[in-house]
Amino acid sequence: MANRFTKTVKNAKRGLSFSKKFKHRLLGSLILFLVLLAVCTLAVWWQERNFQGSWLDALWSVLFTLIGQGEFASAPRTFVGRIIVFLLSIFGVALFGVVFAEVMQRLINSRLKEMLGMSICKFDGHIMICGWNERGPHLIRQLTASGRQIAVIAEDRPKDLHGDVFFVQGSPSDREALIKGGIMKARAAILLWDPNLGDDDSRTILTGLAVESMRPEVYTVMELHNPENEHYARYAQVDDILYTDSLIADITAMCTHYEGISSFIRDILSTSDDGHSFASFDVPSNFAGRTMRELFEHYRAQGVLPIGVIVPPEGGTEEAPAAEWRSRVNPSRDETVALPMKAVCIVKNNG
Amino acid sequence: MSCDFEGHVVLCGWNARGPHLLSQLLSSGQRVAVVADPLPEGLPEGVFFVKGNPSKQEPLIEAGLKKAKSAIILGGAEDAQAILTGLAVESIAPEVYSVMELHDPANERYARYAHVDDVLYADSLIADITGICTHYEGLSSFIKDILSTADDGHSFASFDVPEEFAGRTVGQLFEHYQSQGLLPVGLTVPPEEAPELPVAQWQSYVDPPLEESITLPMKVVCIKKN
Numbered sequence: 001m002a003n004r005f006t007k008t009v010k011n012a013k014r015g016l017s018f019s020k021k022f023k024h025r026l027l028g029s030l031i032l033f034l035v036l037l038a039v040c041t042l043a044v045w046w047q048e049r050n051f052q053g054s055w056l057d058a059l060w061s062v063l064f065t066l067i068g069q070g071e072f073a074s075a076p077r078t079f080v081g082r083i084i085v086f087l088l089s090i091f092g093v094a095l096f097g098v099v100f101a102e103v104m105q106r107l108i109n110s111r112l113k114e115m116l117g118m119s120i121c122k123f124d125g126h127i128m129i130c131g132w133n134e135r136g137p138h139l140i141r142q143l144t145a146s147g148r149q150i151a152v153i154a155e156d157r158p159k160d161l162h163g164d165v166f167f168v169q170g171s172p173s174d175r176e177a178l179i180k181g182g183i184m185k186a187r188a189a190i191l192l193w194d195p196n197l198g199d200d201d202s203r204t205i206l207t208g209l210a211v212e213s214m215r216p217e218v219y220t221v222m223e224l225h226n227p228e229n230e231h232y233a234r235y236a237q238v239d240d241i242l243y244t245d246s247l248i249a250d251i252t253a254m255c256t257h258y259e260g261i262s263s264f265i266r267d268i269l270s271t272s273d274d275g276h277s278f279a280s281f282d283v284p285s286n287f288a289g290r291t292m293r294e295l296f297e298h299y300r301a302q303g304v305l306p307i308g309v310i311v312p313p314e315g316g317t318e319e320a321p322a323a324e325w326r327s328r329v330n331p332s333r334d335e336t337v338a339l340p341m342k343a344v345c346i347v348k349n350n351g
Numbered sequence: 352m353s354c355d356f357e358g359h360v361v362l363c364g365w366n367a368r369g370p371h372l373l374s375q376l377l378s379s380g381q382r383v384a385v386v387a388d389p390l391p392e393g394l395p396e397g398v399f400f401v402k403g404n405p406s407k408q409e410p411l412i413e414a415g416l417k418k419a420k421s422a423i424i425l426g427g428a429e430d431a432q433a434i435l436t437g438l439a440v441e442s443i444a445p446e447v448y449s450v451m452e453l454h455d456p457a458n459e460r461y462a463r464y465a466h467v468d469d470v471l472y473a474d475s476l477i478a479d480i481t482g483i484c485t486h487y488e489g490l491s492s493f494i495k496d497i498l499s500t501a502d503d504g505h506s507f508a509s510f511d512v513p514e515e516f517a518g519r520t521v522g523q524l525f526e527h528y529q530s531q532g533l534l535p536v537g538l539t540v541p542p543e544e545a546p547e548l549p550v551a552q553w554q555s556y557v558d559p560p561l562e563e564s565i566t567l568p569m570k571v572v573c574i575k576k577n
Binding site for chain 1: 468495504554558
C-alpha cells in the first residue's frame with residue numbers, strides 16, 4: 001500500500017515536471033497520449049488476451065493502469081504486458097498530467113480573463129452598455145428581463161454584476177475595448193454618462209464617436225446632461241439622445257401635479273415587471289390609405305392599447321432615422337394612414 | 352421676509368434636475384418657493400427663494416410651507432438628507448402633498464415612516480426609459496412628449512371619477528372622457544386590502560376591461576393635450 005502510494009506520488013511528480021516542459025503543447029501531448037493509449041490497448045488485447053473479449057475491456061485495463069489500479073497493473077501475465085505497465089507508469093502518467101494540467105490551466109485562464117474583463121465577447125445581436133453609473137444595475141435588470149444578452153464596458157468591474165453579463169475592462173471610448181465587447185455584432189449600444197470619466201458629457205460624446213465610426217448601423221442611445229451638447233452628439237451620428245435630468249424633472253412635476261399618478265407611470269415605464277409598458281410596431285403595408293380608426297381597431301383586437309403614432313419628419317426624407325421621427329399622440333381617428341409609420345401602444349409585459 | 356404665496360409648490364433642496372423642474376412647474380402656472388443653500392444660479396424672477404437647510408423648520412416655514420399645495424424634496428448624493436427633509440416637511444405641514452426623490456429603494460421605508468406621500472426613484476425611472484428606447488427605435492420622441500407638461504404636446508393627467516359613474520362600467524367612463532378629447536388609458540384605485548392608504552399608494556390598472564363595474568373612490572388616467 002505504502003509502495004503504491006509512493007509510486008503514485010512519484011509518477012505525479014514526473015507528470016508535473018513533464019507538464020511544465022510541455023505547458024503550451026496541449027494538442028501534441030493529447031495526440032501522443034491517445035497514440036500511447038491506442039498502442040497499449042492493442043498490445044494488451046493481443047498479448048494478454050489473445051484478442052479474446054472486447055478491445056474496450058483492454059482499454060479499460062490500460063486506463064486503470066494509469067492510476068495504478070486493477071489486476072493488469074499489479075500482475076501482468078506476459079513480458080510485453082510488463083513493459084506496457086512500465087511504459088504507462090512513466091510516460092502515460094506524465095502525458096496524462098500534461099493534458100490534465102493544460103486543460104485546467106486554460107479553464108482557469110479563461111475564467112480569470114472573463115472576471116478581469118480581458119476576454120472577447122462572442123454574443124451576437126446583443127446590447128452594449130458603454131460606461132457605468134447608478135442607473136446601470138436597473139438597466140441590466142430591464143434588459144435581461146426582456147431576454148437580451150448584454151456586454152458592459154467600464155473602467156472597473158461593477159459591483160454585483162450579473163453572471164450572464166459579459167464584462168470588458170477599459171475605457172468605453174477605446175476602440176480595442178469596444179471590439180472586445182463585440183461592437184461588430186451588437187444590435188444596440190447604450191452610452192451611459194460615467195462619473196469615473198469626468199463630470200461633463202464630453203467622454204460620453206467621445207464614446208458615441210468611437211461607436212458610430214466603428215459600426216454606424218448599431219442603434220445608439222446616449223445619456224446627456226446638458227442639452228447644449230446635443231449638436232456634438234448629432235455630429236457623432238448618435239441615433240437617440242435622452243436628457244436624464246429633464247426626464248426626471250418632467251416625471252416629478254407630473255407626479256406633484258396629479259396626486260397618485262406615479263404608480264401608473266412606474267407601471268408603464270417598466271418592462272421588467274408583470275405590468276404594462278410602451279411598445280412600437282411598424283404599421284403593416286395593407287393599412288396604407290385606410291383610416292387611423294381602422295388601424296387602432298386592428299391593434300385593439302390584438303389586446304394592446306394604441307395611443308399614438310410616430311411618423312417621419314415633415315419635409316424630411318423617409319430614410320430619416322427612426323429617432324428623428326415625430327410623435328403624434330392620440331391622432332384624429334379620421335386621419336389617413338400614410339406609410340412609413342409606427343404605431344405606439346401600451347402592451348402587457350410577459351412578466 | 353416670509354413667502355406670501357398660497358397653494359404653491361415648495362422645492363426643498365437643489366440638484367441638477369432643479370432648473371428643469373422649475374421650468375416645468377412655472378410653465379404649468381404654478382408658483383414656486385425654493386429652499387436651498389447656496390442660491391442656485393439663474394433662478395428665474397418670480398420664484399421665492401429662501402437660503403437655508405431644507406431639513407430645518409425655519410427656512411421651510413419662511414417658504415410658506417404651511418400654505419403650500421405640495422412639496423418636492425430633491426435628493427443629493429445620499430438619501431439621508433432627503434429623508435430628514437421629508438421628516439421636517441411632514442412634521443410642519445402633514446396635509447401638504449410631498450414627493451421625494453430617492454436613489455436607493457431600500458430607503459423607501461424611512462420615507463414612509465416620515466409619511467412622505469410619494470417616492471420616485473430617479474435612477475430606476477431613467478433606466479426604464481433608456482431600456483424602452485433601446486428596445487423600440489424611435490420611441491423616445493413619443494415618451495418625451497407625453498412625459499412633459501411644459502411643451503405644447505401631450506401629457507398624462509389623472510382625474511377623480513365623478514360620483515355619478517359609481518356602478519356604471521369602465522367603458523361608459525372612458526367614452527365620457529373620450530368625448531372631451533382625452534384618451535383614457537387606465538385607472539388608479541385603493542388596494543382592496545387597505546382602502547385607507549394614501550392616493551400615492553393606490554394600485555394602477557392599465558387598459559382595464561371595459562365591462563368592469565366602477566367602485567369609488569377611483570381616479571382615471573388620461574393622455575391630454577397640454
